[in-house]
Every structure is written in structure tokens, then in C-alpha cells.
Amino acid sequence: MLDFNVRLIAWQRAQGRHDLPWQVTDPYRVWLSEIMLQQTQVDTVIPYYQRFLARFPDIASLAEATQDEVMALWSGLGYYARGRNLHAAARQIIDRHGGVFPREIEAIIALPGIGRSTASAIAVFAFGQRYAILDGNVKRVLCRCFGIDGWPGEAAVEQRLWSQAEALLPVDDVVAYTQGLMDLGATLCRRSRPDCPACPFAGDCLAQRQGRQAELPAARARKALPEKTTRMLILLHAGAVLLEKRPASGIWGGLWSLPEGDPADDVLALARRLGVTAGSGTDLAMLTHAFSHYRLRIFPSVLPVEKLGPRAEAPGRVWLSLADALGAALPTPVRKILLGLPEPGTPAES
DNA sequence: AAAGCGGGGAC
DNA sequence: GTCCCAGCTTT
Structure with a gap:
């Protein structure tokens, strides 16, 4: 699909989400939202994000807080290491970066709680840089669109997905493109009951052509829970x-x-x-x-x-x-x- | 009841 | 590198 990014950007501008509270360029807000959005859906995150931002409006106020104050605002959101890492990273930004969120991808990814995909999302949304993201929504879109088999958590599959994500990345309009990938996965290319007729890739998506939407991405093998x-x-x-x-x-x-x-x-x-x-x-x-x-x-x-x-x-x-x-x-x-x-x-x- | 969701840390 | 861990919501 030669014009994947062109079609995605056009779709994002016309049909994507434009009113999320973190659609700003303040690196602190972008960072906070990306951390909260790890493992957690938008509707759940919004009230936590608003409360957190009201109490800690910037990196300095977060760095000065106690861990108890930070965790009280994280209570109920789950994956509490995210909150502890966020707090530790705020202190690192004060100590090592003069209180200014770093722009270089190597410095961003070195902060606790930030891996490759989250670092790329921050670099794109806060600084307009050109990096590919690969979160759960993007994995689902790519697996379906390009018929990629295997569980995305498996190293070989994940590597293919990263290569595909980088190959598709446009030269310009990376912000709209990246937001489009997230929006498509969240609103149309849902895990269950995807809205294929409304999709900009209808007719080209391999999963849709082969009726394999429910099979892709492949689920991980599950063991019985102790x-x-x-x-x-x-x-x-x-x-x-x-x-x-x-x-x-x-x-x-x-x-x-x-x-x-x-x-x-x-x-x-x-x-x-x-x-x-x-x-x-x-x-x-x-x-x-x-x-x-x-x-x-x-x-x-x-x-x-x-x-x-x-x-x-x-x-x-x-x-x-x-x-x-x-x-x-x-x-x-x-x-x-x-x-x-x-x-x-x-x-x-x- | 089961699936989904990124990154850290131990090995 | 590869495993194991982590906590909620949605279906």
C-alpha cells in the first residue's frame, strides 16, 4: 500500500480525535498522558490526568512532592510502578537536565518508565521529531492491515512490526500520522467488532479481505491462573x-x-x-x-x-x-x- | 471468565 | 536477549 500514510493523515484530519486534553505540545503533559495511557484506556485516564495536572501542574511541583502524595493520585489506576517511575523521572529531570524535559531521544528513553514507543510518542507530539511508535493500537492496525501472523509479544513478530512501522513513517506531518494510527486503532480498528466499512484501508487491509479480523493480531498462549x-x-x-x-x-x-x-x-x-x-x-x-x-x-x-x-x-x-x-x-x-x-x-x- | 495493554528488572 | 512481573477495564 504505497499511500498508507497519505490516507491515514487525510483520515486523521477528517475523522480523528482532536479534543483530547493532552493534545498540546507541553512535554510534561505529553509525557504524563503517555505514561497514564500505558495499559490504560483513554476514558479511564482522563479524570486521573485532570486531577494529577491540577495538583502537579509542572515537572518542578511533581519533583518536590512526596511519593505518598504522588501515589495517592495514582491510586486506582493500577501498574503503580508507573507512578513511582514518573516521580523518579521528574527528580532526574530537575537534577540532570536543569528542570527542562530533554529533547534528544536517547535522553528521553533513559528516563525511568519510558521505553522505545513512549519515547517516540513524546518526541513526536512534544518536539515534532520523526520517530515510529508501536503501542497496542498500532500493533493491531499493522497486524491486520498487512496480515502479520503470530503473537505481537513474541520478539520476532515485534521486530517485524517495528520494521513495518518505520517503513510506513512519512517525512512530513508525523504528528497527524502518529495520532491517526492511535485514533484508528482506538475508534475503528477495535479488538472486537471493528468498523471496517468506515476504514480508510477498506479493500486493501489483508485481514478484512480474508475475513481474519478476529484472528489478527494472534492472541498469546494462556495458562490457567494460579x-x-x-x-x-x-x-x-x-x-x-x-x-x-x-x-x-x-x-x-x-x-x-x-x-x-x-x-x-x-x-x-x-x-x-x-x-x-x-x-x-x-x-x-x-x-x-x-x-x-x-x-x-x-x-x-x-x-x-x-x-x-x-x-x-x-x-x-x-x-x-x-x-x-x-x-x-x-x-x-x-x-x-x-x-x-x-x-x-x-x-x-x- | 478472559483478553488486552509497555516497560522494568532479574536472570 | 528472554522471561517474569504488574492491576485495572472491557467484553
Whole structure:
């Protein structure tokens, strides 16, 4: 298809998206949006993006913030390493680049949380440079349009896709072209039920010609998910709940979560291990939380605290009112549990 | 219930 | 380089 980029640019100008909040040239805004858009769809990102930008309007304010402040605004968005890396990168930009977002692709990609595709997107949208991107939308468009078989996560397939992406890149109008690739993948060339009749490549797209839209791109081989279980304790003392800060890396790294234990263990014994004496409490409904590599079944128990031992207060532990807890950097299932608690002072449902 | 979505870090 | 990890939304 000799005129792929010409047709895509024309389509983007006529039918693409022109009102996204990050369609600006401020490198900070472009960067923030690209990080949030990794693994996350536009509609989910928009409110997080607006809140984040209102609180941290520029690189300097982000660099000066504490990790807790940053993660509180990331809470619910998932993939929390993105938030930690964003914060670390802001500090690097202050320390190593005089507070100015770097323009060179090698310097951009050297920042934590930025890989080849994200670096290219920033270079294009913020600085008008000529680099190819290859995000999930683009992979889908290219696999279908050019009939590329195999799972795109596989190294050989990904290499072909990068070569194709670079070969298609126009000399001019790279911004409209790149936005067009993203828009096409997001609005017409969807994973399911693609709108082929409206596509600028209808008639030429190999997947459409061969009726293989549902087969391309090929799905990865999936294994059965292992399952884990955990007990979460909601320890209530004078209207406050105990939260523990999780280790910096791993699941929910750096977030504030409920204390956990083995569901087979006695809940009062678990509480005692945390340095509190608790009265008998209530088990709440079990909830299931899906990760990409395992399923977690959570058994929450609410316990009234009768006496605080000396170990109840320690670094990495806080007692927060329910309202303050909901303002902290919580994992989504913990937020769900706390939101489901009866209001303080209201009698529990019977 | 299953699929999709980029990059970091351990090996 | 190759694996493994990470957390939500949508279908």
C-alpha cells in the first residue's frame, strides 16, 4: 500500500480525535498522558490526568512532592510502578537536565518508565521529531492491515512490526500520522467488532479481505491462573483504621493496604501479632481480585480494637479515619472494602 | 471468565 | 536477549 500514510493523515484530519486534553505540545503533559495511557484506556485516564495536572501542574511541583502524595493520585489506576517511575523521572529531570524535559531521544528513553514507543510518542507530539511508535493500537492496525501472523509479544513478530512501522513513517506531518494510527486503532480498528466499512484501508487491509479480523493480531498462549488467598483485617479503634505501607516493589508497591494474614489462622491471633487486642468481629463477603498472573481471593474481617499494645504504632503503620484512609494511596480492592463498611455511628445491618 | 495493554528488572 | 512481573477495564 504505497499511500498508507497519505490516507491515514487525510483520515486523521477528517475523522480523528482532536479534543483530547493532552493534545498540546507541553512535554510534561505529553509525557504524563503517555505514561497514564500505558495499559490504560483513554476514558479511564482522563479524570486521573485532570486531577494529577491540577495538583502537579509542572515537572518542578511533581519533583518536590512526596511519593505518598504522588501515589495517592495514582491510586486506582493500577501498574503503580508507573507512578513511582514518573516521580523518579521528574527528580532526574530537575537534577540532570536543569528542570527542562530533554529533547534528544536517547535522553528521553533513559528516563525511568519510558521505553522505545513512549519515547517516540513524546518526541513526536512534544518536539515534532520523526520517530515510529508501536503501542497496542498500532500493533493491531499493522497486524491486520498487512496480515502479520503470530503473537505481537513474541520478539520476532515485534521486530517485524517495528520494521513495518518505520517503513510506513512519512517525512512530513508525523504528528497527524502518529495520532491517526492511535485514533484508528482506538475508534475503528477495535479488538472486537471493528468498523471496517468506515476504514480508510477498506479493500486493501489483508485481514478484512480474508475475513481474519478476529484472528489478527494472534492472541498469546494462556495458562490457567494460579489462585492465592489472604485475610485482610479492618482493625477499628476510635473511628480509625490501621493501614500498613507495602514494600516499595512487588504487588501494590508503595501503597497503603490493610494488614494481611493466612485465612486459616484465627483472626484474633492475627490481631495480637500486630500488637492489638481485638474483640470478636465480623467476616465480610469474600472478594476476588484478578491480577494478570494470579487470582487473589480476599477474606476481609472487621475487628473492634479493645487495647493498643506498644507495637500498634510503628514506622510504616498509620491509624486513619475512614475519610482520610480513602484519600490515601490504596489498592482498588482495599478501597472497595473500606467503601463497603457501614458508616461510623450507624448500626450494622442485621 | 478472559483478553488486552509497555516497560522494568532479574536472570 | 528472554522471561517474569504488574492491576485495572472491557467484553
